[in-house]
Amino acid sequence: MSADHSEELAALVGRRSGAPQVAPDAVNLAMIRHWVEAMGDENPVYLSEEAATDAGFGGIVAPPTMLQAWIMRGLKASLEAESRRAEPETTAGSDNDRMMALLDDEGRTSVVATNCDQHYVRPLRLGERLVTTSTIEDITAEKKTGLGEGRFVTTRIDFVSLPDLGEHASVSEEVVAAGEPVATMRFRILKYRPGTAKGAEVRDGDGGPARPRRPRPALTQDNAFFFEGTRAGKLLIQRCVSCHTLRHPPLPACAVCGSLDWDTVQASGRGELYSFVVVHYPKVPSFDYPLPIGLVALEEGTRLVADLAIDPAELRIGMPVEAELVSFDDELTLPVFHGLPAERDEGG
Amino acid sequence: MSQHSFAGKVAIAGIGATEFSKDSGRSELRLAVEAVAGALADAGIAPTEVGGMVTYSSETNPDVDIARSLGIGELTFFSRIHYGGGAACATIQQAALAVASGVADVVVCYRAFNERSGNRFGAGVQDRAPMANAESAHFAFYMPVGLLTPAQWVAMAAQRYLHVSGATSEDLGRVAVADRRHAATNPKAWFYGQPITLAEHQESRFIVEPLHLLDCCQETDGAQAIVVTSLERARDLPNPPAVVAAAAQGSGEGQDMMTSYYRDDLCGLPEMSVVARQLWATSGLGPDDMQAAILYDHFTPYVLYQLEELGFCAKGEAKDFVADGRIELGGALPINTHGGQLGEAYLHGMNGIAEGVRLVRGSSVNQVPELEHVVVTAGTGVPTSGLILGVDR
Numbered sequence: 001m002s003a004d005h006s007e008e009l010a011a012l013v014g015r016r017s018g019a020p021q022v023a024p025d026a027v028n029l030a031m032i033r034h035w036v037e038a039m040g041d042e043n044p045v046y047l048s049e050e051a052a053t054d055a056g057f058g059g060i061v062a063p064p065t066m067l068q069a070w071i072m073r074g075l076k077a078s079l080e081a082e083s084r085r086a087e088p089e090t091t092a093g094s095d096n097d098r099m100m101a102l103l104d105d106e107g108r109t110s111v112v113a114t115n116c117d118q119h120y121v122r123p124l125r126l127g128e129r130l131v132t133t134s135t136i137e138d139i140t141a142e143k144k145t146g147l148g149e150g151r152f153v154t155t156r157i158d159f160v161s162l163p164d165l166g167e168h169a170s171v172s173e174e175v176v177a178a179g180e181p182v183a184t185m186r187f188r189i190l191k192y193r194p195g196t197a198k199g200a201e202v203r204d205g206d207g208g209p210a211r212p213r214r215p216r217p218a219l220t221q222d223n224a225f226f227f228e229g230t231r232a233g234k235l236l237i238q239r240c241v242s243c244h245t246l247r248h249p250p251l252p253a254c255a256v257c258g259s260l261d262w263d264t265v266q267a268s269g270r271g272e273l274y275s276f277v278v279v280h281y282p283k284v285p286s287f288d289y290p291l292p293i294g295l296v297a298l299e300e301g302t303r304l305v306a307d308l309a310i311d312p313a314e315l316r317i318g319m320p321v322e323a324e325l326v327s328f329d330d331e332l333t334l335p336v337f338h339g340l341p342a343e344r345d346e347g348g
Numbered sequence: 349m350s351q352h353s354f355a356g357k358v359a360i361a362g363i364g365a366t367e368f369s370k371d372s373g374r375s376e377l378r379l380a381v382e383a384v385a386g387a388l389a390d391a392g393i394a395p396t397e398v399g400g401m402v403t404y405s406s407e408t409n410p411d412v413d414i415a416r417s418l419g420i421g422e423l424t425f426f427s428r429i430h431y432g433g434g435a436a437c438a439t440i441q442q443a444a445l446a447v448a449s450g451v452a453d454v455v456v457c458y459r460a461f462n463e464r465s466g467n468r469f470g471a472g473v474q475d476r477a478p479m480a481n482a483e484s485a486h487f488a489f490y491m492p493v494g495l496l497t498p499a500q501w502v503a504m505a506a507q508r509y510l511h512v513s514g515a516t517s518e519d520l521g522r523v524a525v526a527d528r529r530h531a532a533t534n535p536k537a538w539f540y541g542q543p544i545t546l547a548e549h550q551e552s553r554f555i556v557e558p559l560h561l562l563d564c565c566q567e568t569d570g571a572q573a574i575v576v577t578s579l580e581r582a583r584d585l586p587n588p589p590a591v592v593a594a595a596a597q598g599s600g601e602g603q604d605m606m607t608s609y610y611r612d613d614l615c616g617l618p619e620m621s622v623v624a625r626q627l628w629a630t631s632g633l634g635p636d637d638m639q640a641a642i643l644y645d646h647f648t649p650y651v652l653y654q655l656e657e658l659g660f661c662a663k664g665e666a667k668d669f670v671a672d673g674r675i676e677l678g679g680a681l682p683i684n685t686h687g688g689q690l691g692e693a694y695l696h697g698m699n700g701i702a703e704g705v706r707l708v709r710g711s712s713v714n715q716v717p718e719l720e721h722v723v724v725t726a727g728t729g730v731p732t733s734g735l736i737l738g739v740d741r
Contacts, residue, residue, distance in 0.1 A: 214491075214492045214494070215478075215491035215492055215496070216478045216491070216492070217478060217485075217487075217488030217489070217491060217492050218478035218479055218480060218481070218484035218485045218487065218488050219478070219480060219485065219488065220480050220481065220482065220485045222482070222485065223485050223488055223489075226488075226489075227488070248610065249486070249488075249489050249610070274508065274614075275504050275505070275507045275508035275511070275609075275614060276504070276507055277495070277500055277503040277504050277507060277556050277557060277558075278554070278556065278557035279494060279495075279500055279556045279557075280553070280554045280555060280556060280557070281553075281554075281555045281556070282471065282472075282496075282497065284494065284496060286494070287494040290557075291494050293493055293494060293495050293500075293504070295504055295508075295609050295614075302610070303609055303610050304489075305489055305490055305493055305495055305504070305607075305609065306493055307493050307494065312557070317507070317508065317511045328492075332492055334492055334493060
C-alpha cells in the first residue's frame, strides 16, 4: 500500500487553496456573445438591452452558467503554470499544490472532475469585475468507485464583485472581503489510483503495477458451486449423493450410478503433483511468467488444474503440495498450490 | 466389429488446394472456392455433379456460398463435424457414407481459413467471452489459472508422458526433424528448403515447458478440398483412385476437449485407439501393411502417442521407434512426407489427407516406393478420426 496522508489532508480542510483570483476582464458583451453562440442560447436578455429591460432586468445580464468563464486565466497563464509544475525544484506554493502532492503520493495520480454546483445571488451585469477565493471544503476518506480507489475533493469558490478594481492583477484578502458576494461554486474531483477500478483491473500485491483481471470462468448451474466455494474459503469437490463417488470437473450426473443428486465435500487441499507445465508464451497481462501450472492429484482422489507457487526449477512429478486459497479480485478466488516437505513433521 | 459397408467401395478422385502462406490477401470464402474448384478440376468432375458437401463446424465458409459461387446447384447432403482438427478424416467418412448409401454421388470435403493473418487458434481462449453453456464452462477450470492455449493443454499431458515413458525432449525433436526434412524437399511447404537439426530443436526457445518452439506447428492461411465418389466412378476419371479402405471416428472413455486430464493415465489417446481398432478391423489390414503414415502433428508429443495407439509399437516405446530415422524417408515408416503441419502447412489435417492421396497415386514429391496403403489421422487431444487409403487393385 502507498502512503496514507489522511491526517495531513484533514489539516488542509478549510484552508484557502491559493491566492484570490482576479477576472482578467470585466463582464463584457463580446465574451457573452461568443458564449451564447457556442452554447446555442438564444435568450435575448443576454445581448439586447431592450429585451433585457423589457424582461425586468434593467439592462443586459450575463448568462448565469457562464460564471466560471469570467475567472478563467487563459492559455498563456495556464501554460506558464504547467511549466512551473514541471520544475522539480519549485517549492509547492499553495495549499492546493500541497494537497495534490499528498494525493499523488498516496498513489492517486489520476484525476477526474465529477460534478459542479453553482449558487447565484443575483445576475451579473456588464462592467462588473469579479474576484474569487477558493477554499478546500472537504476531502473524503478512500472510496471504491467504478474508476478506482480514491478520495473526493470539494473546493468552494466564492465570487465577489469589485466594480472599482481597475487594472489590479492581484488583490489581498482584505480587499476581497469588501466586495459584494454574487455567486458560489462547489467543484468536486476524484483523485484515484489508476488500475483499481471495480471489475476492470486488479493490483498485483502491495503497490505493484495495475493489470487486467484474470479471464473469467464461464459459470453454469453445474460448476458455479466450485467458484462460490473458493470465495467462501472452501475447496469443494462434487460428490454423488447416492453412491458417494467424487467427480471433477463437475457434471450433472454420476457416471457410476446415474444419480442426478449431488452435494459437495471439502477437500483437505493436500495432494501431489501429477503433471505440470511452465508457460513462457504467449504472455497474457493477467499473469506473471514463467507461469507454472500443475495438475494436482488431490488426496481425495480427484485431479485439479491449478497455479503453483513453486519455483519452476523445483517442480517434480509426485512432489507433495498443499493448496492456499488466493483471492485475485472481488469475484475470483482460486487454489494455488505450494510445495510441502517430502516428510512432514506432524509433531510440530 | 461389423464391416463398414462403405469400406473399399468409395475413393478420393480429386484434390485441390491454394498456396499455403502467412497472409493470403483474400477472403476465406475465396480460398475455399479456389480449393473446391481445383479439386473438381483435378477429379475431372463438373460442379453441377456435386451432390454433397462436408466441412468442420469450425469452418466459417457456408457450403451454400461455395455452391452458389461455383454453380454447384442442388445439394442432397451437407454436414459439419465438430472438434476442430479432429474432424479431418471424418469429413471423408461422412462423404463415403453418403456416397455408399446413394444419398449423393459426388461429395466435396473442404477446409479454408486465414489462420495466420486472421483468427489465430494458437492464441487460445484468453479473449473468449465466458458464456453460460457447457462448452464454454469446460474452460472454467483452465482460463482463470492461465492454461489458455492448445500448446499448453498438450504440454500438460506430454510432461506426464515423458515422466512415465522415459522419453525425452530429443525424442519429440526427432518428429520435428523428420517433418522438416520432408518439407525441405516439398516446394509447396512453407519450410521448403529449411530442414532443422536436433540441436536446433533443442536450442529453440520454450513455448510451454516441456515444449520448444519447434515442437509446435505453424499457423497458415490456405485451403484444401477433396472430392469423394464411388470407386466405380473414380476408375473412369483422370487420376488413379485413392481407395477409402477404412474410415472411422472415435471418442474415448473420459473424453474431454483438449484437456482429458482425469483419465487413469495421461499416456494414451484412447480416442485414437477407438479409431485404430475400427480401421484395422474393417479393412482387414494391420500396421505392418502400411508403407507410410500421415500423423496429425499440431504438437510433436501426440505423434509418439499415435504410433503407440495405432499399434506401430507398444505403449511407451515410441521413443525407440522414432530413433535412427525410422520415421523419415528411407525408413521403415516414413511419416508426414509432405512435411506435416510443422513443415508444410497447418490446414487442420486436410492437407495430410491430400498427401495420402498423392502417395497412393505415386505423385508425392517425397514418394514412398511400392506403396500400397497409408494411414492418415486427424486432430489429437480431441474426439478424432482416421483413414486408410490404398491403391486400387
